[in-house]
Amino acid sequence: MGVLSNLEPKEVFAFFEEISQIPRPSHQEEKISKYLQHFAEERGLEHYRDEKHNVIIIKEASEGYEAEPPIILQGHMDMVTEKAADCDKDMTKEGLDLYVDGDWLRARGTTLGADDGIALAYALALLDSPTLKHPRIEFICTVSEETDMGGAHAVDVSMLKGNRMLNLDSDEEGIALAGCAGGGDVDLNLPVRREAFRGEHVLIEVSGLSGGHSGMEIGKGRASAALLIARVLTALRRDYSFRLVTLAGGAKYNAITREASAELVLADSVSTGAFREAVRAEETVLRNEYAGTDPSLSFTTKVVDSGAAALTAESTEKVLGLMEALPYGVQRMSADIEGLVETSVNLGITELSAETFTLKYSVRSSVATAFRAVVDKIEFVASCFGASSAVHSEYPAWEYVRESAFRDEAAAIYRELFGKELSVQAIHAGLECGILSGKIKNLDAVSIGPDMKDIHTPEERLNIPSTKRVYDFVVKIIEHKSK
Numbered sequence: 001m002g003v004l005s006n007l008e009p010k011e012v013f014a015f016f017e018e019i020s021q022i023p024r025p026s027h028q029e030e031k032i033s034k035y036l037q038h039f040a041e042e043r044g045l046e047h048y049r050d051e052k053h054n055v056i057i058i059k060e061a062s063e064g065y066e067a068e069p070p071i072i073l074q075g076h077m078d079m080v081t082e083k084a085a086d087c088d089k090d091m092t093k094e095g096l097d098l099y100v101d102g103d104w105l106r107a108r109g110t111t112l113g114a115d116d117g118i119a120l121a122y123a124l125a126l127l128d129s130p131t132l133k134h135p136r137i138e139f140i141c142t143v144s145e146e147t148d149m150g151g152a153h154a155v156d157v158s159m160l161k162g163n164r165m166l167n168l169d170s171d172e173e174g175i176a177l178a179g180c181a182g183g184g185d186v187d188l189n190l191p192v193r194r195e196a197f198r199g200e201h202v203l204i205e206v207s208g209l210s211g212g213h214s215g216m217e218i219g220k221g222r223a224s225a226a227l228l229i230a231r232v233l234t235a236l237r238r239d240y241s242f243r244l245v246t247l248a249g250g251a252k253y254n255a256i257t258r259e260a261s262a263e264l265v266l267a268d269s270v271s272t273g274a275f276r277e278a279v280r281a282e283e284t285v286l287r288n289e290y291a292g293t294d295p296s297l298s299f300t301t302k303v304v305d306s307g308a309a310a311l312t313a314e315s316t317e318k319v320l321g322l323m324e325a326l327p328y329g330v331q332r333m334s335a336d337i338e339g340l341v342e343t344s345v346n347l348g349i350t351e352l353s354a355e356t357f358t359l360k361y362s363v364r365s366s367v368a369t370a371f372r373a374v375v376d377k378i379e380f381v382a383s384c385f386g387a388s389s390a391v392h393s394e395y396p397a398w399e400y401v402r403e404s405a406f407r408d409e410a411a412a413i414y415r416e417l418f419g420k421e422l423s424v425q426a427i428h429a430g431l432e433c434g435i436l437s438g439k440i441k442n443l444d445a446v447s448i449g450p451d452m453k454d455i456h457t458p459e460e461r462l463n464i465p466s467t468k469r470v471y472d473f474v475v476k477i478i479e480h481k482s483k
Helices: 008-019 032-043 113-127 150-154 225-236 273-291 311-325 368-384 404-419 434-435 463-479
Strands: 046-051 055-059 071-076 099-101 103-107 137-142 164-167 176-181 180-191 200-207 243-247 260-266 298-303 329-333 341-352 354-367 388-395 423-427 443-447 459-465
Touching: 008 225, 008 463, 032 046, 032 055, 055 113, 071 113, 103 463, 113 137, 113 459, 113 463, 150 388, 150 434, 164 404, 164 434, 176 404, 180 368, 200 273, 225 243, 225 260, 225 273, 225 311, 225 341, 243 311, 273 298, 298 341, 298 388, 311 341, 311 354, 311 368, 311 443, 329 368, 329 404, 354 368, 368 388, 404 443, 404 463, 434 443, 459 463
Parallel strands: 071 137, 071 164, 164 443, 176 423
Antiparallel strands: 046 055, 055 137, 099 103, 103 459, 176 443, 180 354, 180 388, 200 260, 200 298, 243 260, 243 341, 329 341, 341 354
């Protein structure tokens, strides 16, 4: 008996538990892709699996629904694989340790993968149901959504007949998304030099930050661990002589960095105790500033036994200067939709190797020209420091349309089912709807999902009652007949 066997809807949570035992980091989706293929084969369903591991499964209309227009269900099979510092799970090889915490489903020490495992669980339960009354169902399940949306870019949808699409990649019940930001990633590489520099080696680590999805949470003002370290070291440069050895933080472009570290060599003239106290004083300042967003922020400083060569003074200055000069966070709020972030920048990955300092940014905007302007600014600042830049993994915005028959239909069903209005919104995070709108003629799309919190972090959780309500909503949408 599974951990989730007592949860409702049983069929949804049964599939969720099953897929949670299949590792599925972005760009490592072959196993979950084969699972989906095998699911279709066992049930005799028409299916397609491409060389990228995208999967499309089609179930023909049930009796009495042959004349109804097909409906497309859509989600992605990859997940962000973040884990707590004390978790030793290999998320490329091991399944998740699920557990129920009141009304919430969580995974011990890791992300839960409800983003977007819930889309798979919903779709598989619907495709497996012997009693569901439905038109032709076309399920598109893509790879690498969490990194470059390469699956949506590559997937062949020529076999599809529908143009009504229900995207299942949202995380707030009662909200129908009808537009999202576009964006892309920017990689910066700064050449650095090293030389012998005598002194005590010190490791500074920052942890306990809230982190989160850089599309959903960037507007909340949460701190970036790597940038906090850069800020502290920039401030301490006034009174203490040191050189950088390492600087690292983050593993995903689209996750706000929760932890980071830097190894330094202190000059012989610097007291280690005094330096440690100075770091502690900066920590107090930052804890006060970020009390509302990152209350568990913590710095640790310790002496380490290391023989690694330090950067030159010039390279140390350039590394810190580049980090401080580049934009981060919300760049502009939408002038059209109250409370919506229009344009933002997230520093997702920081790496200092022997000869190169690398920064990897995710840039988002619902306005194409604003996206380009921020990218231009990043590239210009980088060039002033002697860093090269490369822009990649661009994806278009999903532009809001005022007239949507499918959205109106969903809103009417929601009102009838729950006695309240469905809120129609746009979000700053990226969805695959924009890419698929360019592939499917006259696509009429809406995005929904159950309540989830802290996605892309080890605190990710899925609300169990919400999962059932949204599933009931999806079933009603599918079973609804046109007049």
